[in-house]
Amino acid sequence: MVKYRVEVGPEAYLPPSAACAGVVLPDPGQALIAGEVVHEDVGMEEAARRFLSAKIPTIFPGPLVLWNWNEKSVKKATAIKAMYDELKAHNPEALLIPMPDYRPKYPKINPEVEINPNHPNLTIWHNKIDVCMFVGVHCHQANLSLKIIRGGTNCYTIAMCAQAGHEDAMLTFRDATPDKIWMLVEAIKDVKKTL
Amino acid sequence: MDKIKINDEFFDIMPPEYQELVEEATYGKEDRGWKDVGVAKELIEEHSLCAGCPESIAFRYVLACLPNPQDTVMVGSTGCTSLVFPHVAIHNIHSLFGNQNAVASGLKRTLALRFPDKVKDVVVLAGDGATVDIGLDMTLQSWFRQEKFTTICFDNELYANTGGQESGLMQKGFVGKMAPAGKKFDKVPLPEIARDSGCHYVAMMTVSKPNRVEKAIRNAILVAREIGPTYIQLYTPCILEIGKQMMEGLQEMRDSEGPGKRFEFKEYISDEAKVFLDEVDAERKAKKKALRAARA
Numbered sequence A: 001m002v003k004y005r006v007e008v009g010p011e012a013y014l015p016p017s018a019a020c021a022g023v024v025l026p027d028p029g030q031a032l033i034a035g036e037v038v039h040e041d042v043g044m045e046e047a048a049r050r051f052l053s054a055k056i057p058t059i060f061p062g063p064l065v066l067w068n069w070n071e072k073s074v075k076k077a078t079a080i081k082a083m084y085d086e087l088k089a090h091n092p093e094a095l096l097i098p099m100p101d102y103r104p105k106y107p108k109i110n111p112e113v114e115i116n117p118n119h120p121n122l123t124i125w126h127n128k129i130d131v132c133m134f135v136g137v138h139c140h141q142a143n144l145s146l147k148i149i150r151g152g153t154n155c156y157t158i159a160m161c162a163q164a165g166h167e168d169a170m171l172t173f174r175d176a177t178p179d180k181i182w183m184l185v186e187a188i189k190d191v192k193k194t195l
Numbered sequence B: 001m002d003k004i005k006i007n008d009e010f011f012d013i014m015p016p017e018y019q020e021l022v023e024e025a026t027y028g029k030e031d032r033g034w035k036d037v038g039v040a041k042e043l044i045e046e047h048s049l050c051a052g053c054p055e056s057i058a059f060r061y062v063l064a065c066l067p068n069p070q071d072t073v074m075v076g077s078t079g080c081t082s083l084v085f086p087h088v089a090i091h092n093i094h095s096l097f098g099n100q101n102a103v104a105s106g107l108k109r110t111l112a113l114r115f116p117d118k119v120k121d122v123v124v125l126a127g128d129g130a131t132v133d134i135g136l137d138m139t140l141q142s143w144f145r146q147e148k149f150t151t152i153c154f155d156n157e158l159y160a161n162t163g164g165q166e167s168g169l170m171q172k173g174f175v176g177k178m179a180p181a182g183k184k185f186d187k188v189p190l191p192e193i194a195r196d197s198g199c200h201y202v203a204m205m206t207v208s209k210p211n212r213v214e215k216a217i218r219n220a221i222l223v224a225r226e227i228g229p230t231y232i233q234l235y236t237p238c239i240l241e242i243g244k245q246m247m248e249g250l251q252e253m254r255d256s257e258g259p260g261k262r263f264e265f266k267e268y269i270s271d272e273a274k275v276f277l278d279e280v281d282a283e284r285k286a287k288k289k290a291l292r293a294a295r296a
Ligand SMILES: Cc1ncc(C[n+]2csc(CCOP(=O)(O)OP(=O)(O)O)c2C)c(N)n1
Pocket: B078, B079, B080, B081, B096, B097, B126, B127, B128, B129, B130, B131, B154, B156, B158, B159, B160, B161, B162, B167
């Protein structure tokens, strides 16, 4: 059987979940690129490269980091904003678009100001986003949303997951702490120097 | 009260509705009530019910009168109300049609275990089809078991969301769009069944008088918190199915609540709940008096 790779879409109206296609989650210290296990440092460099070569690099912070609900969320918010500032300094087209909650909002969302896991493709299409990162999005919503993005858009997805990682993203980290987010900020700075 | 905040780094990128929610919502306001409807951000600005549907104002009153909104979880069921829940800034769970009181039972028990030092209220809000027909087993069993949460039924006397089928709460003789033979049986006396099944506070009314609705909802939630199950039945006529215009909902309610009418105000309170509510009332009066004295 050909090994399933988690690649940039648009793949299909209903792409399979990567887990059903045999992709397994990384262990601590590892990351996944296209469904393959790599060392986390390799993932950091790849994420930095993808972000820096994107036309519209975008960070989608979810409820777990948007809302001030514990000390960790405050620290993560600072690191995420620093990452966005790095990207924006490199590319003024960079975007920071919140996912405030998961309501299936009707009649519509404004794709310029927010993203919603039930219709993530609208925000991605509207803003022509080609590389994005999910951070602070609860797992079940992230998986749903990442699959929709893979199915219907040509956007490269990165997940900075605080739990075991998201096999439905093209690149996933796991156990995201504030320090790990800062590691990615540093990786972006390092890769910038080589450009 | 410590209100939820947005992290500073992200305040300016949040959609304005969330900024306003954080700054202006009535969470934590002790005397919140129906008078906040129309000015408070979180009390449903938009809804997906038919224009003029009395469920929309009933829903707003319920939300405005929750004594502890930041620590309340509502459990809904399929029907017209389930389309409103996505617009609501209160934790809520959509349960499978009819299962709402079973889901609420588990939820209430889990919250009590998980947050032993906090008051967490659970409030079911469902249509009459969900409460009295398909979910009747779950409704009654939760009352028999003395589960400590409030059940609110929006009684529009039929299955509105699916086009007007007959429900247990439909009045005898009524001909629905999908019940052409006419209802052959009496309206199920659910308030009496609730009383006899162990509910400690039961009230039935229309939503034409917001003060009355407010008092009933507060009583029901406080009694459920301290003593046991409570039940409220609100007449929210389906104007679409009974052939009324969107301005006629209020009059329909007024016409149905007079002496001897289907929705004449009813309240049943257990002895235990009576003692408790008297205490609550006395406390509230004392507080008010002290406040007035302090101001003078
Ligand atoms: C398990 C299940 N059975 C049936 C349905 C179909 N269904 C959807 S809404 C509805 C009627 C709801 O009636 P009611 O509870 O009275 O609420 P209303 O719409 O009148 O407010 C039904 C039968 C469903 N969604 N799920």
